[in-house]
Amino acid sequence: MEVEMNISKKKTSFEYTEVKVISNINLQGDYYMLKVEAENLEQQPFPGQFYQVKPLTINNNISGLGRILFKPLSVYDYSGNSLSFMMKVIGSGTYDLSTMIKGDVLAIYGPLGNSFINDDSYTANLKKKKRAVLISGGIGYAPLYYLHKKLLEMDINHHWLHGGRTADDLFDADYICTDDGSKGSKGFVTNCLDLFFSNHQDQISQVYCCGPKPMMKKVYQIAECFGFPTLFSMEEYMACGIGVCLGCAVKKSKSYCDENAYMMVCKDGPVFEGKEVDWDE
Numbered sequence: 390m391e392v393e394m395n396i397s398k399k400k401t402s403f404e405y406t407e408v409k410v411i412s413n414i415n416l417q418g419d420y421y422m423l424k425v426e427a428e429n430l431e432q433q434p435f436p437g438q439f440y441q442v443k444p445l446t447i448n449n450n451i452s453g454l455g456r457i458l459f460k461p462l463s464v465y466d467y468s469g470n471s472l473s474f475m476m477k478v479i480g481s482g483t484y485d486l487s488t489m490i491k492g493d494v495l496a497i498y499g500p501l502g503n504s505f506i507n508d509d510s511y512t513a514n515l516k517k518k519k520r521a522v523l524i525s526g527g528i529g530y531a532p533l534y535y536l537h538k539k540l541l542e543m544d545i546n547h548h549w550l551h552g553g554r555t556a557d558d559l560f561d562a563d564y565i566c567t568d569d570g571s572k573g574s575k576g577f578v579t580n581c582l583d584l585f586f587s588n589h590q591d592q593i594s595q596v597y598c599c600g601p602k603p604m605m606k607k608v609y610q611i612a613e614c615f616g617f618p619t620l621f622s623m624e625e626y627m628a629c630g631i632g633v634c635l636g637c638a639v640k641k642s643k644s645y646c647d648e649n650a651y652m653m654v655c656k657d658g659p660v661f662e663g664k665e666v667d668w669d670e
């Protein structure tokens with residue numbers, strides 16, 4: 390369901406900011422890195438948070454009125470001067486974003502949602518143990534990069550496993566694999582998890598994951614067997630982005646069922662503990 394957002398620059402609750410594109414690079418295959426100026430942004434984003442974005446100009450022309458929806462994109466990187474989004478072209482919205490050039494204007498609002506990193510006591514806890522594990526599939530790489538950067542800054546030891554369908558879906562990580570064996574090990578990223586978790590059983594403090602839902606379900610099941618806490622960034626299809634249309638609903642795990650059996654990715658997430666989610670839905 391496509392819903393027109395009633396977002397105006399003048400309204401306070403969903404005020405968007407206009408930012409200029411610094412660069413937009415095709416990384417490989419359908420993947421792009423869109424970098425925009427961030428000086429006008431009031432808030433610093435945290436890992437796992439996202440922005441709703443929409444091109445106001447494309448190739449320095451006013452963008453077409455037919456494509457009116459804002460699209461959610463995770464923070465890939467943020468430096469104070471610039472904000473980067475890593476994108477995979479899926480349909481018309483991400484296609485438009487991929488064709489923006491230097492000097493084009495992007496409307497963005499955010500940062501939205503919760504974060505992988507909750508507060509100081511959380512990171513202190515994380516530091517006590519020895520290792521966090523990041524697991525991504527395909528464009529699930531995007532939100533984990535900023536987390537990786539923050540973990541490095543906080544001196545938290547971590548290991549990153551990344552899988553893709555083909556070599557085009559691969560990016561830098563400690564362990565890489567492809568479904569077709571075109572680069573890295575052959576097979577799903579989850580194939581090596583049992584062994585990896587067994588080898589580091591006493592050290593792992595937290596598992597972070599983003600990728601296709603079947604992959605995340607498998608990661609949850611394996612991590613659960615080892616008793617590791619898990620955090621997942623869910624990238625359900627979004628329409629309104631503000632908790633109104635219920636388009637991004639994720640079913641709550643039965644053990645968590647109270648009066649609200651569903652959680653909204655846009656409003657309650659996008660980061661959820663693995664045990665909160667009903668993975669059979």
Ligand SMILES: Cc1cc2nc3c(=O)[nH]c(=O)nc-3n(C[C@H](O)[C@H](O)[C@H](O)COP(=O)(O)OP(=O)(O)OC[C@H]3O[C@@H](n4cnc5c(N)ncnc54)[C@H](O)[C@@H]3O)c2cc1C
Pocket residue numbers: 439460461462463464474475476477478479480481482483484528531532623624625626627654659
């Ligand atoms: C919180 C959040 C963070 C995200 N972060 C990123 C990011 O950093 N980089 C990135 O490239 N993408 C990210 N996405 C996904 C991205 O928002 C969608 O790919 C995009 O909105 C698709 O819009 P479109 O107009 O290109 O395609 P559409 O025309 O809207 O969709 C094309 C087809 O893909 C399906 N589809 C669209 N979105 C999804 C989805 N999320 N999951 C499964 N199927 C889908 C549609 O049902 C349709 O069949 C994120 C999504 C969420 C909810």
Ligand code: FES
Pocket residue numbers: 626627628629630631632633634635636637638653654655656
């Ligand atoms: S996108 Fe509409 S409720 Fe989340």
